[in-house]
Amino acid sequence: MKTTRRERREGVMLACERHGSGEPLVLVHGVTHRRQAWYPVLDRLTEHREVILVDLxxxxxxxxxxxxxxxVEDVLRAEFKEFLTDQGLDRPHVAGNSLGGLIALGAGAEGDARSVTALSPAGFWRNNAEFAYTRAIFLRFCALSDRLGQHAESFARSRAGRQVMYRVLCAHPGRVPVDQAIGDARAFRYARPALDILLRAAEPFDREIPADVPVTIAWAARDLVLPPWQAARAKEVVPQAEHLMMRGVGHVPMTDDPSYVAKVLLRGSAPAASIAPLHGARPAKGRAGARTHVAARAIGG
Known part of the structure; x- marks a missing residue:
């Protein structure tokens, strides 16, 4: 069953969808993206979870x-907390990618999540220079969008155009469907004002998450937006988390390997007693006290 609606708070409505049945799992997209970013993994999740997709x-x-x-951090936290209340969600599982991963971690720190799964989460750069690199990537996206103007959707229809659009975001740009690329181009234009606000306000994550909240932080090994060396900082800040390195996928991994990303999300949102090691995962060196694994199998060819 699918339910699509917008939730109202003081005149503000957040667009959302609900699919499937089971324990609730809220999925939060990254900056300039949209809830449809999760569509590639949705069918693999809904047999096991009620999945709630939301547009920030x-x-x-x-x-x-x-x-x-x-x-900005307080506004996003308040909006997300109110969204959970409006949806009647009492400490759901929360997972996110990039900015969505940061929001998921914040929900864990607030006590609003029963588990947290963060895919290449924002907030783990060590200094301004590291974040300047990420900011420059988004500014290049803005420049490309400005150059294309009204031709952006035609650009997204071509395979060469999609290669340009997604080569930094995905390890396998050719796997992004045409309709998704067209929608993403529109979404990027709409999100430009929010992007400007978020880039100016970006700060590292440094909050403590209660020990009774299971946390999984899975970094994309081919991440060009928030490079994998930031995973080391994540281990220092959230040492109790299970840390995974996902081979063969990029910053937005859902189209690169939907099956594997779905397994990470299901495992991260499973009851602790039912968690089994990921197939092909092996222990990796990490800070004492952290649970760290590297997904060793080849992903996506």
Whole structure:
């Protein structure tokens, strides 16, 4: 069963969808993206979880991100908390990619999540220079969008265009469907004001997550946006988490290998007693106290 609607809070509605049945799992997309980013893995999840997809403020079909002078982090936290309340979700599993991973970790710190799974989460750069690299990538995306203008959707229809659009985001740009690329081009244009706000306000994650909240941090080994060396910082900040290195996938891994990403999400949101090692995973060197594995099998050819 699918339910699509927008949730209202003081005149603000967040676009969302609910699919499947089982324990609730909220999936949160990255900056300039939209809830449809999770469609490649959706069918693999809904047999086991009720999956809730949401568009962040300023993204997808949700209204613009408005801070009214309040810190951006506080606004996003309040909006997400209110969204959970509006949806009748009491400490669901929460997972996210990039900015969505940061929001998922924040939900864990707030006590709003029963488990957290973060795929290449934002917030683990060590200094301004490292974040300047990521900021420059998004500014290049903005410049490309400006150059293309009204021709962006035609560009997205061509295989060569999709290679340019996704070569930094995905390890296998050719696997992105045409309709997804067209929708993403539209979503990027809409999210530009939110992107400007978020880039100016970006800060490292340094909050403590309660020990009774299972945390999985899975980094894409071919991540060109938040490079894999940031995974080492994540191990220092969240030592109790299970840390995975996902081979063969890029920053937005859902189209690169839907099957494997779905396994990571299901395992991260499983009851602790039922968690089994990922097939092909092996222990990796990490900070004492961290549970660290590297997904060793080849992914995606």
């Amino acid at each position: 403020p300023g993204h997808g079909q949700s209204p613009p991100l408005v801070t009214k002078g309040f810190p």
